[in-house]
Amino acid sequence: MFPKRVASLQxxxxxxxxxxxxxxxxxLGLGEPDIQPPREIIEAFKNALDRGMNKYGPSAGIxxxxxxxxxNLKSYRRDVAAENIIVTVGATEGMRIACETILGEGDEALVPNPGFIIYGPDVALAGGKAIDYTLKLENxxxxxxxxxxxxxxPRTKxxxxxxxxxxxxAVYSDAVIKAICDIATDHDIYILSDEVYHNFVYEGTHTSFARYHDDTIIVNSFSKSLAVTGWRIGYVATSKEIVEHLAKVQYYTLACPPTATQYAILEGMKIRKQFRAKMLAEFKARRDLAMAKLSKMPSFETPPVQGAxxxxxxxxxxxRSEDFAMTLLKxxxxxxxxxxxxxxxxxxxxxxxxxxxxxxxxxxxxVREVAEKL
Ligand SMILES: Cc1ncc(COP(=O)(O)O)c(C=O)c1O
Structure with a gap:
């Protein structure tokens, strides 16, 4: 028999x-940019290998x-330093070790429904209990x-x-972000903020929850912003104390994030602005095209969206959505x-x-043809 926390995973x-x-x-199921990363960072990756970056590195990253x-995060908070950052193996591992680090047995974490698939399992694997909050189309x-x-x-952590x-x-408004931060501050609880799409905001700018709440744990990644989902590099940004604990959990999970890849990402940070500008313009045009097409389908209600x-x-x-998706697949x-x-x-x-x-x-x-026939 396997323990419930594992047996119940799907x-x-x-x-x-x-x-x-x-x-x-x-x-149209892809959860990653369809484009290749900038040439410069592929070269930087090769160079790192040639320069001998093939060994273990520090547990918290180079x-x-x-x-x-x-x-780069100084625009969120001026006092952020290297000790506030741990490099992770993507946001996936970042979220996982963050849950393990802050949740005790039976502690509750509020998770979005509908939401990205890892949050509930991450909370459960840490011994916690995921409690859903709702994201409604009408909001x-x-x-x-x-x-x-x-x-x-009293158990909410x-x-x-x-x-x-x-x-x-959806991209949350400043008012909503601030209101949630105020609640977290009043109750002295953490905000675990998955910001992997921070570079994909088509109207306005991205606001981090860290702006309004000190005990925010930002989970982020280069997967989407540099189109390197397969490289598995992300980071967690939070207090120095939490980073120290995260580094221990990370050490016992994977020793250290991959060394050569981190040097390549470092190069990517120098050119990310130009890369982002090009990618954002293209994705905005795609968003507009998708919205224009969907708005002509009477059986579909598609609220305007500003991000990801x-x-x-x-x-x-x-x-059922699974049956609908299967019909479309065929x-x-x-x-x-x-x-x-x-x-x-x-x-x-x-x-x-x-x-x-x-x-x-x-x-x-x-999709329109299939929808009309159903
Ligand atoms: C909201 C969200 N968080 C985290 C991830 C995982 O990202 P990473 O590749 O950095 O592990 C994804 C990937 O699709 C995502 O959509």
Missing amino acids: FSGIRKLFEAAPADAIN MELRKAIAE GFCPDPDEIQSLIT AIIVNSPSNPTG FYVFPKYSQGL AGVICAPGAAFGSLGEGHLRFSYANSRENISAALDI
Whole structure:
């Protein structure tokens, strides 16, 4: 018998679906930029290998990269230093060790529903209990601070937030962010803020929860911003005390993040602004195209979204999202069923626009045809 915390884990519904996809299907299920990383950082990676960066490094990551990340975060908080940063193996590992570090047995963490698939399992693996808060279409998929307030108990240790959001594409307003931070400050709880899409904001600017709440643990990554999902480099930014504990947990998990990759990412930090500008313009055009197409489908309700690279329409056909996604798959379009992101994702589909405009257009034409027939 395996322990419940492991036996109860399931592979995500998305993965199951992708495995059944025909080879020529158009993929609007992607959770990663479809483009390759900048040439310069591929060269930097090769150079790092040639320069002998093939050995263990420090558990919290190489100091040069920690310093560069801290420098970059000075716009959030002026007092941030390298000691506030730990380099992780993507946001996935960052979120995992953050949960293990701050949650005790039976502690509660509030998680978004619908929300990214790792939060509930991360809380459970740490021995905690995930309590859902709702993201409603009529609120533009933004959390309701009153609801968050009502869910807090003496066992609440953290609120997990994700803006820009996967799967909804919502970017929370400053007012909502501040209201949630005020609640966290009043109750002396952590905010665990997954900001992996911070570079994908099409209107306005990204606001970090760290701006308004001292006990914020930022979980971030280079996966999306430098289009290097396979390189597995991210970071956690928080207090020096928490970073020290995170480094211990990380040491016993993976010894250290990969050394050569960190030098390549360091190079990427020098050119990320130009790369981002190009990528953002293209993704904005794709977002506009997807929204224009979806707005012409009467059975789909698609609220405007400002970030990440997903749209999350609600459909009026009365079938389960997994069945709808499977029907689309057979017609040649891969998307993610809303139910994969929590019970409140049921009745929605997640389309990623990390694909060419041509493919987005062709795929959404197929979606319209299928939707009209159902
Ligand atoms: C909201 C969110 N957080 C975290 C991750 C994981 O990112 P990483 O590749 O840095 O582990 C993803 C990947 O899709 C994501 O969408």
